[in-house]
Amino acid sequence: MFQKQEVAASQEAQAPLGETTRIYIMGKSYDVPGGLTILKAMEYAGYRLVRGVGCRGGFCGACPTVYRKAGDFRLYVGLACQTGVEDGMYLTQIPFYPAPKPVYNLQQLSPELGTILRFFPEIVRCLQCNTCTKVCPQSLEVMNCIAAAQQGDFKRVAELSFDCISCGLCVSRCPAEIAHYHMGLLARRLYGAHLIPRAAHLQRRLEEIEKGRFEEELIALCRADRQTLERLYAERVIEPEG
Amino acid sequence: MVDEEKKTLAYYPGCELRTRARVLDSSARRSCESLGITLQELKDWTCCGGLVAQVKDNYMALLAPARVLLQAHRQGFKELVTLCAFCFNTLRRASYFLERHAEARRKVATFLEVETLPQVRVLHLLEVLCDRVGIDRLREAVRRPLKGLRVAPYYGCLLLRPAREISLDDPEEPVLMEKLLGALGCEVVDFSSRTDCCGSYHIVTNQGAASQCARAILHSAANANADVLTASCPVCQFNLDWSQSGNGDTAMPVVYFAQLLALALGEPMERLGFDARAAAALERSAAADKGEASREGG
Amino acid sequence: MSLLLSLRRKEGLAKEVAALSEQNLYACYQCGKCTAACPLAFAMDEPPHQIIRFLQLGQADRAFKSDTPWACVGCLSCAGFCPKGVDLARIMEALRTLRLRKLDTPFRYTQQDGEWLSGLPQSAVVAAMRKVTW
Numbered sequence: 001m002f003q004k005q006e007v008a009a010s011q012e013a014q015a016p017l018g019e020t021t022r023i024y025i026m027g028k029s030y031d032v033p034g035g036l037t038i039l040k041a042m043e044y045a046g047y048r049l050v051r052g053v054g055c056r057g058g059f060c061g062a063c064p065t066v067y068r069k070a071g072d073f074r075l076y077v078g079l080a081c082q083t084g085v086e087d088g089m090y091l092t093q094i095p096f097y098p099a100p101k102p103v104y105n106l107q108q109l110s111p112e113l114g115t116i117l118r119f120f121p122e123i124v125r126c127l128q129c130n131t132c133t134k135v136c137p138q139s140l141e142v143m144n145c146i147a148a149a150q151q152g153d154f155k156r157v158a159e160l161s162f163d164c165i166s167c168g169l170c171v172s173r174c175p176a177e178i179a180h181y182h183m184g185l186l187a188r189r190l191y192g193a194h195l196i197p198r199a200a201h202l203q204r205r206l207e208e209i210e211k212g213r214f215e216e217e218l219i220a221l222c223r224a225d226r227q228t229l230e231r232l233y234a235e236r237v238i239e240p241e242g
Numbered sequence: 243m244v245d246e247e248k249k250t251l252a253y254y255p256g257c258e259l260r261t262r263a264r265v266l267d268s269s270a271r272r273s274c275e276s277l278g279i280t281l282q283e284l285k286d287w288t289c290c291g292g293l294v295a296q297v298k299d300n301y302m303a304l305l306a307p308a309r310v311l312l313q314a315h316r317q318g319f320k321e322l323v324t325l326c327a328f329c330f331n332t333l334r335r336a337s338y339f340l341e342r343h344a345e346a347r348r349k350v351a352t353f354l355e356v357e358t359l360p361q362v363r364v365l366h367l368l369e370v371l372c373d374r375v376g377i378d379r380l381r382e383a384v385r386r387p388l389k390g391l392r393v394a395p396y397y398g399c400l401l402l403r404p405a406r407e408i409s410l411d412d413p414e415e416p417v418l419m420e421k422l423l424g425a426l427g428c429e430v431v432d433f434s435s436r437t438d439c440c441g442s443y444h445i446v447t448n449q450g451a452a453s454q455c456a457r458a459i460l461h462s463a464a465n466a467n468a469d470v471l472t473a474s475c476p477v478c479q480f481n482l483d484w485s486q487s488g489n490g491d492t493a494m495p496v497v498y499f500a501q502l503l504a505l506a507l508g509e510p511m512e513r514l515g516f517d518a519r520a521a522a523a524l525e526r527s528a529a530a531d532k533g534e535a536s537r538e539g540g
Numbered sequence: 541m542s543l544l545l546s547l548r549r550k551e552g553l554a555k556e557v558a559a560l561s562e563q564n565l566y567a568c569y570q571c572g573k574c575t576a577a578c579p580l581a582f583a584m585d586e587p588p589h590q591i592i593r594f595l596q597l598g599q600a601d602r603a604f605k606s607d608t609p610w611a612c613v614g615c616l617s618c619a620g621f622c623p624k625g626v627d628l629a630r631i632m633e634a635l636r637t638l639r640l641r642k643l644d645t646p647f648r649y650t651q652q653d654g655e656w657l658s659g660l661p662q663s664a665v666v667a668a669m670r671k672v673t674w
Contacts, residue, residue: 117658124666128306147288151260292666297560328663403616439579439615446668451583480661
């Protein structure tokens with residue numbers, strides 16, 4: 001009776017290339033050619049986007065879009081720049097949902113649960129309803145992120161939220177009014193600044209540099225003329241691929 | 243006797259036991275290991291939901307505990323052991339409610355996208371220790387009897403009430419902690435506030451009221467000449483401790499029953515997270531007991 | 541004769557409380573054991589048994605305006621002692637819930653409270669948020 005709902009539109013559902021496809025942008029219908037992304041379709045329909053558009057490459061989180069399909073009560077999400085149009089798609093963009101940025105000095109904060117609760121006391125209101133996970137265009141386990149944060153497990157928050165693009169859809173749907181991506185960012189920053197194991201070989205290399213191991217080479221390079229530099233560049237050792 | 247198949251029990255720590263109340267978690271795990279029980283933590287567990295507001299149609303608040311029970315079921319467990327009184331009460335009451343309210347069950351199941359909600363029995367470690375391990379076996383396993391230690395066992399409210407739904411022990415005259423502490427060699431002290439409320443979440447909403455509730459319990463235990471008070475709930479432990487923060491040396495140490503259990507089973511004291519006051523009280527009673535023993539012997 | 545059949549508006553409120561809490565408000569015969577048992581009665585403007593009396597007598601608005609449901613933490617001492625098996629804590633819960641659903645509560649927590657909230661036990665903060673905020 002229950003099937004797993006795919007978060008992004010499947011390949012089969014997308015309208016075939018060039019075929020006239022009816023979509024509804026904020027309730028108004030437009031006929032657009034199939035094969036376009038939602039973003040391109042909106043521009044085709046005449047919208048000139050100054051918000052709700054960014055890298056156009058699925059990375060910046062500026063174009064989160066929520067849509068419904070004909071005859072289906074479910075909410076679907078996707079990034080407008082990555083999601084192809086479907087016939088009957090009923091969409092709107094949610095370029096920004098209010099979530100003020102907290103201001104803090106990372107070096108002055110300690111990596112413990114109390115720090116997270118100090119800035120985001122509302123995470124304890126989480127109802128474990130999983131709506132955030134269902135609405136994430138990156139298919140992240142958002143609810144488990146919040147759970148890990150409540151348990152003071154920064155490493156897990158960092159791992160689970162690594163691919164978060166701060167699009168804000170989770171924030172828009174959360175009944176407990178949590179700002180997930182701000183919390184995740186603080187947790188990741190605290191983890192990176194204070195908890196993640198330091199690379200030993202990097203420390204060693206830094207010490208070598210400070211002790212002057214590469215001084216002569218660097219000075220020689222700085223003094224070299226253009227011809228020498230070009231020769232050195234052409235003859236440099238290139239790592240084999242694979 | 244714990245039979246073979248029951249040696250591994252699914253365990254739900256709850257958020258506090260991962261953070262502020264780590265000593266309760268670690269001392270309980272250590273104790274269980276010495277008794278041949280492995281507490282296997284649930285994978286990917288989420289918050290139990292705090293205290294579910296008990297009204298007929300609050301389905302949203304049932305999602306959190308239902309999800310925990312579902313996770314236990316999916317990982318192949320029919321029972322789930324809890325330690326934190328908040329988690330225990332929430333999960334047990336939610337389970338009771340869902341069993342008896344068909345519409346709630348249907349709605350929650352639909353939302354969680356399952357056909358039906360599973361039946362998972364929620365247990366507290368106290369009942370596992372007293373009923374499954376058994377008091378006799380506990381007594382045999384004690385390496386360091388806590389003789390001379392006068393302990394006031396404090397239950398609080400969530401462990402016992404509502405009696406019909408929780409049915410862990412008698413709500414007015416409970417005996418589980420008494421039996422357990424007695425097996426450890428402690429001198430169990432009777433005091434009238436055993437099952438009174440510590441103020442609960444008024445430590446957030448009305449700190450004066452919480453303080454008053456907590457102080458009444460501490461007075462009652464002090465009047466009964468207790469050396470330490472044992473609690474089973476991170477909030478009780480906090481409220482009781484916090485409300486006597488001005489009392490310095492005369493303050494009553496508040497420890498978790500699991501810490502005393504682990505100590506009696508032979509764990510080194512330094513590893514059990516006793517604060518300075520509790521450690522001093524334990525050492526005093528041990529010395530007093532030795533003193534008595536040598537006087538009697540000599 | 542069942543007093544539940546009265547049709548006045550205040551009875552409507554009492555009926556909602558009875559439905560949400562699944563309690564028979566008229567089972568209470570005002571013995572006062574709940575008030576005697578309540579550890580937070582000292583912090584209440586109206587004693588617990590009085591709240592149920594308001595609901596019985598068509599004065600549900602007085603029960604609504606009272607601070608008493610917000611002082612209750614659901615320790616269930618009352619329910620434990622009631623000789624008629626009335627769960628007064630659930631009645632308090634219903635009163636709180638009906639006010640919360642109208643976005644009316646004496647408690648508001650914001651980011652400004654994060655500092656001191658982070659020093660308190662998490663379970664208590666979770667429970668407080670669940671029970672007294674919308």
